[in-house]
Amino acid sequence: MSIGKLFIQYFRNIDNVSIDLHSDVNFIIGDNGSGKSSLLEAVFYLGHGKSFRSTKVENLLKHEKNSFVVSAKTDKNCQLGVRKGFGASASHSEVRIDGEKQSKFSSLAKNVAVQVITPESFILFFGGPKQRRRFIDLGLFHVKHSFSDHWREFSRILKQRNACLRRKADYATLSYWTEVFAESSEQIAKLRDEYVNELTKELSFWLKIMLPSVSDDIVIQYLQGWNSKKSLIDVLSQYRDKELAIGYSLFGAQKFDVRFILNGTSLDNQLSRGQQKLFLLAITFAQAKLIERVNRVKPILLIDDVGAELDIHSRALLNSAIAAIECQVIVTAIDKAAVEQLVPLQENYKMFHVKHGKLSVMSE
Numbered sequence: 001m002s003i004g005k006l007f008i009q010y011f012r013n014i015d016n017v018s019i020d021l022h023s024d025v026n027f028i029i030g031d032n033g034s035g036k037s038s039l040l041e042a043v044f045y046l047g048h049g050k051s052f053r054s055t056k057v058e059n060l061l062k063h064e065k066n067s068f069v070v071s072a073k074t075d076k077n078c079q080l081g082v083r084k085g086f087g088a089s090a091s092h093s094e095v096r097i098d099g100e101k102q103s104k105f106s107s108l109a110k111n112v113a114v115q116v117i118t119p120e121s122f123i124l125f126f127g128g129p130k131q132r133r134r135f136i137d138l139g140l141f142h143v144k145h146s147f148s149d150h151w152r153e154f155s156r157i158l159k160q161r162n163a164c165l166r167r168k169a170d171y172a173t174l175s176y177w178t179e180v181f182a183e184s185s186e187q188i189a190k191l192r193d194e195y196v197n198e199l200t201k202e203l204s205f206w207l208k209i210m211l212p213s214v215s216d217d218i219v220i221q222y223l224q225g226w227n228s229k230k231s232l233i234d235v236l237s238q239y240r241d242k243e244l245a246i247g248y249s250l251f252g253a254q255k256f257d258v259r260f261i262l263n264g265t266s267l268d269n270q271l272s273r274g275q276q277k278l279f280l281l282a283i284t285f286a287q288a289k290l291i292e293r294v295n296r297v298k299p300i301l302l303i304d305d306v307g308a309e310l311d312i313h314s315r316a317l318l319n320s321a322i323a324a325i326e327c328q329v330i331v332t333a334i335d336k337a338a339v340e341q342l343v344p345l346q347e348n349y350k351m352f353h354v355k356h357g358k359l360s361v362m363s364e
């Protein structure tokens, strides 16, 4: 899947953008504050129904406007669109596929698998587990189709169990929810384990391209959310009193994490910032490839401010990866020099210039 025509209205500093993207590589060049990240944010919004840099959707609306629109025509002639309106008291979304109203945002997400890498990604990724969980579960959503149903069910059970712990429910009620919670956690953990194994295999290919010097020594450690040598039900019975005292579930599939290990220690202690960025690019490319293989939709990769952290040599490595990925890629940079090593040899790319939220095709 790639996006052809892209239309954006009243999104951040963008008034109206209507462009034809290339199905392979697109470069967006512009000064600080011109609207590069905003453009990527709009594409991301179409795939996720949220931003990658703000939790408040009202921040995305252009000042003094009352609704924004992002729509795109895919290479399969499918028209995807979302309008977000902001009334006096509440906001409302209208999601459409080929003109037909959709009740859920996830119907859009099934059509476009958008992944983003920003200069901040690696701080988030190597910080707390939240981003790593989100990253892995995004892959699972696209690659293991039973995952979203299991996850929805799991979230419902977790809520119920936490409510029981909070109000110190009677023994029988808590035991019931603990049992279904453990069962659901084990199901999720199994799917995640399978997925992390697949991702690890795929990652090795991309690491050989982007981080050849350490590619064979990087290990992904999957932590399922409780001691892997024990069943969750045993762990929960051992910690019953502690959980009752604290009022929520301390173990289970909600607590999973993945760690990236190099030479026995966390990867971010071993690699430079540029190398960490290459690692993140490699794992994102690996995930994109898995999604493509299973879904037969090509994910869209957004790389914001590609020049940040990457020297000429690293950009050349990234170029080889972009040539191999065969996905639609949208790369932003502050000047042409930053993307010089990334321009493909053949004419399978387009370059745009952005200024004050307006885009124009750049001539050579």
Ligand SMILES: Nc1ncnc2c1ncn2[C@@H]1O[C@H](COP(=O)(O)OP(=O)(O)OP(=O)(O)O)[C@@H](O)[C@H]1O
Residues within 6 Å of the ligand: 011, 012, 013, 014, 030, 031, 032, 033, 034, 035, 036, 037, 038, 039, 058, 059, 060, 061, 062, 063, 305, 334
């Ligand atoms: N809701 C909004 N309405 C109007 N303008 C906004 C809104 N939110 C942000 N802006 C402005 O949009 C401009 C573009 O921001 P954006 O982050 O897209 O720039 P950028 O090209 O990515 O810059 P940089 O190279 O510094 O990352 C900024 O000047 C910002 O102040």
Ligand SMILES: [Mg+2]
Residues within 6 Å of the ligand: 036, 037, 038, 304, 305
């Ligand atoms: Mg930016």
